[in-house]
Amino acid sequence: MDLKKLAGEQAANMVESGMKVGLGTGSTAYWAVMRLGERMREGLDIVGVPTSEATKQLAIKLGIPLAELSTLEPLDLTIDGADEINPDLNLIKGGGGALFREKMVAAASRKLIVVADESKVVERLGAFTVPVEVVPYGWESTAKRVAAAGCVPKLRLVKAAAGNADTGAGAPGAESAFVTDNGNYILDCDFGLIEDPERLEAQINAILGVVETGLFIGMAELAVIAAQSGVRTLTR
Numbered sequence: 001m002d003l004k005k006l007a008g009e010q011a012a013n014m015v016e017s018g019m020k021v022g023l024g025t026g027s028t029a030y031w032a033v034m035r036l037g038e039r040m041r042e043g044l045d046i047v048g049v050p051t052s053e054a055t056k057q058l059a060i061k062l063g064i065p066l067a068e069l070s071t072l073e074p075l076d077l078t079i080d081g082a083d084e085i086n087p088d089l090n091l092i093k094g095g096g097g098a099l100f101r102e103k104m105v106a107a108a109s110r111k112l113i114v115v116a117d118e119s120k121v122v123e124r125l126g127a128f129t130v131p132v133e134v135v136p137y138g139w140e141s142t143a144k145r146v147a148a149a150g151c152v153p154k155l156r157l158v159k160a161a162a163g164n165a166d167t168g169a170g171a172p173g174a175e176s177a178f179v180t181d182n183g184n185y186i187l188d189c190d191f192g193l194i195e196d197p198e199r200l201e202a203q204i205n206a207i208l209g210v211v212e213t214g215l216f217i218g219m220a221e222l223a224v225i226a227a228q229s230g231v232r233t234l235t236r
């Protein structure tokens, strides 16, 4: 049984015609968007706001009408994945690097529904490193300031698919900084288990050079969690 598919589809079944819907990013939200595409072919009528370029391309392929966030807000709901979910429905997000647009869209939504398999549910956040989006200019200095908040930040890297035969730069397998849809970098920050996620979010967001953190505090209202034993929902 594909648990991500189960959770994603179940949340997509909660969407009603006429709704303005935030479309999340990642391998679980993917299934929600796929199901919305299927339901559109059966007569569902919605307008979506994608949280990433990848989701935008998927929605276009599925024929889901899209609009700019500013023209649609407030959205009725957003369906999105998470890397960790605690009992208060506070989240760590951004494993795929989409955290900034995800937070913008979630903040403009009346309701955020999180979709995940059971492995994402934790007692305390922090086993998954906290992604922090930073502007490329002076990122090393920003990383030092983030480190002073009590973590070990690591610049997220990606392996190049193709290289420059002349210079060897970007040769297959060579690593370069991961660049977000907003043209920024990601620092993956290991804070250990986090005692006060709300305080930490405020502390990191106050650092010059930081764009946003992957801590989503008090934003999710409902979580649809799929396990081998079935689907359950968690509320705040």
Ligand SMILES: O=C[C@H](O)[C@H](O)[C@H](O)COP(=O)(O)O
Residues within 6 Å of the ligand: 024, 025, 026, 027, 028, 029, 080, 081, 082, 083, 093, 094, 095, 096, 097, 098, 099, 102
């Ligand atoms: O940046 C990516 C997003 O925050 C994802 O929603 C999150 O990483 C969960 O992704 P997945 O469902 O693929 O585990």
